[in-house]
Amino acid sequence: MDARLLDVVIGLIAFIILIVLLAVLPMALPAAIAYIAAIIGFTIFLSGAGYLVNDKIV
Numbered sequence: 001m002d003a004r005l006l007d008v009v010i011g012l013i014a015f016i017i018l019i020v021l022l023a024v025l026p027m028a029l030p031a032a033i034a035y036i037a038a039i040i041g042f043t044i045f046l047s048g049a050g051y052l053v054n055d056k057i058v
Contacts, residue, residue, distance in 0.1 A: 003057050010049045018042040 021041050025034035 003053070006053055010046075010053065014042060014046050014049065017045055 018038060018041075021038035022035065025038050028034070029037065
């Protein structure tokens with residue numbers, strides 16, 4: 001798969017995950033902690049995806 005297309009797909013999936021986390025986590029946790037957890041989860045997902053993509057491309 002083309003690296004640019006893979007980056008776009010990962011970005012869209014990460015955005016969807018962020019929206020889901022922002023919608024679901026405040027139901028289970030206090031609001032402030034839930035929003036911080038959603039941002040941390042989003043960052044971890046993007047970091048892991050970027051690491052895997054770089055590993056496969058190089």
